[in-house]
Amino acid sequence: MKGNAQLRGIVKRHGDTTVLHGVDLEIGAGEFFVLLGPSGSGKTTTLRILAGLEPVSEGQVLIDGEDVTHAEPGARDVAMVFQSYALYPHMTVAENIGFPLRMVGTDKATLAQAVQDAAARVSIGHLLQRRPGQLSGGQQQRVALARAIVRQPRLFLLDEPLSNLDAKLRLETRLELKQLQRSLGVTTVYVTHDQEEAMTLADRVAVFMDGRIVQIATPREIFRRPAQVAVAGFIGTPPMNLLPATWSGDRVLLEGVSHRVAHTAPQDREVVLGVRPGEMRAGTEGSPARVEYVEELGDHCILDLKAGGQRIKLKADTQAALAEGEQTFLSFEPGSVHLFDRASGQRLN
Numbered sequence: 001m002k003g004n005a006q007l008r009g010i011v012k013r014h015g016d017t018t019v020l021h022g023v024d025l026e027i028g029a030g031e032f033f034v035l036l037g038p039s040g041s042g043k044t045t046t047l048r049i050l051a052g053l054e055p056v057s058e059g060q061v062l063i064d065g066e067d068v069t070h071a072e073p074g075a076r077d078v079a080m081v082f083q084s085y086a087l088y089p090h091m092t093v094a095e096n097i098g099f100p101l102r103m104v105g106t107d108k109a110t111l112a113q114a115v116q117d118a119a120a121r122v123s124i125g126h127l128l129q130r131r132p133g134q135l136s137g138g139q140q141q142r143v144a145l146a147r148a149i150v151r152q153p154r155l156f157l158l159d160e161p162l163s164n165l166d167a168k169l170r171l172e173t174r175l176e177l178k179q180l181q182r183s184l185g186v187t188t189v190y191v192t193h194d195q196e197e198a199m200t201l202a203d204r205v206a207v208f209m210d211g212r213i214v215q216i217a218t219p220r221e222i223f224r225r226p227a228q229v230a231v232a233g234f235i236g237t238p239p240m241n242l243l244p245a246t247w248s249g250d251r252v253l254l255e256g257v258s259h260r261v262a263h264t265a266p267q268d269r270e271v272v273l274g275v276r277p278g279e280m281r282a283g284t285e286g287s288p289a290r291v292e293y294v295e296e297l298g299d300h301c302i303l304d305l306k307a308g309g310q311r312i313k314l315k316a317d318t319q320a321a322l323a324e325g326e327q328t329f330l331s332f333e334p335g336s337v338h339l340f341d342r343a344s345g346q347r348l349n
C-alpha cells in the first residue's frame with residue numbers, strides 16, 4: 001500500500017527565528033493523522049513542508065521511502081486542501097474538479113468520468129455546471145475536496161478545512177470526511193487547533209507545542225495519559241484541572257488537605273496534580289470549596305468552584321447540581337489523578 005510519509009529531524013528557520021526544532025514523524029499508509037496544537041505551534045509549516053510548498057532548513061522528507069526533500073510539489077503526488085478553498089471563480093465546478101487531471105493531459109472521457117466519481121463521493125454531482133460564486137461555503141469546500149481526491153494522490157493534506165463552516169455543518173462534514181477517507185483509504189494528514197476535531201477524526205494525533213512534537217498517540221491515549229502538563233491543559237472540554245500540590249508517599253497535599261493517590265512518590269516532590277472535571281466529586285469529605293458559578297449545559301452542568309486560592313471545575317449531572325454560593329468538599333478517586341513534575345511538566349505516573 002502506498003502513502004507512507006516520514007519526516008526526519010526537520011528544522012525550519014525564518015531568519016533568526018526557529019519555528020520547527022527537529023520534528024520526527026512516521027505516518028503509516030492509509031492512516032488518518034492529525035497535527036494538533038495551539039496557534040503558531042508549527043502545524044501548518046509541517047504540512048507545507050510535506051507538500052513541498054516550504055523548503056526545510058535541515059532534515060529529510062520521505063514518501064514511500066523515496067527522498068523528496070528537494071522535490072517540487074507537483075512531483076510528490078500529494079494533494080492539499082486549504083482553509084480558503086482556493087477555487088478558480090471563472091471555472092465551473094466540473095472544470096475546477098478536473099483541473100489537476102487537465103494539467104497532466106488526461107484524455108477527455110477519463111477526465112469526465114473521474115470528475116463525476118469525485119463529485120458523487122462528496123455529494124455535489126448536481127452542481128457541476130455552477131460556478132463557485134453560486135455555491136454555499138459548505139458546497140465550495142466539497143468542490144475543494146473533490147478536486148483533491150480526483151487524481152487519487154498518495155497523500156491527502158488538509159489545513160483546517162472545516163474552519164470556515166458554521167458549527168452544525170462542521171459536525172456533519174467532519175463525519176463525511178472520515179467516511180470519505182475510510183472509503184478511499186488514502187493517507188491523510190490533517191491540521192487543526194480544535195481538539196474535538198482531532199479526537200473524532202484521527203487514528204493518531206501529534207500534539208505540537210512551540211515548534212516541537214510533545215506527544216504522538218491515539219486520541220484515547222492522549223486523553224487518558226497526556227505526556228505533559230501542556231497537553232493535559234489542551235485536551236478535554238473543559239480541560240483538566242491542573243493544581244500545584246506536594247506528592248508525598250501515596251498522598252498529595254492540596255491546599256492543606258491530604259488526598260490519597262494510587263501511586264507512591266519515590267521521594268517528596270512538588271507536582272502539578274491533574275484531575276479531569278468529570279472525575280472531581282462534591283460531597284462531605286475532602287478539600288473545602290465554594291461554588292462560584294454554575295454553567296448549565298442541558299444534560300450536564302459545569303461547576304466553577306474556589307478551593308482556597310485554586311479555581312476548580314467539576315462536571316456534574318444537572319440533578320445533582322449545587323447552587324451558586326453553596327459550600328461543599330471536593331475529592332477524587334485515587335486512580336483518576338495525573339501527576340506532572342512541577343518544573344519540567346513531564347508526566348510522572
Ligand SMILES: Nc1ncnc2c1ncn2[C@@H]1O[C@H](COP(=O)(O)OP(=O)(O)OP(=O)(O)O)[C@@H](O)[C@H]1O
Binds near residue numbers: 014017040041044
Ligand atoms: N515567513 C515567516 N517568517 C517568520 N515567521 C514565520 C513565517 N511563517 C510562519 N512563521 C512563524 O512560524 C510559527 C509557526 O507557524 P505555523 O503557521 O506553522 O503555526 P500553526 O501551528 O499552523 O498556527 P495556526 O494554527 O495559527 O496556523 C509561527 O510563530 C509563525 O509566526
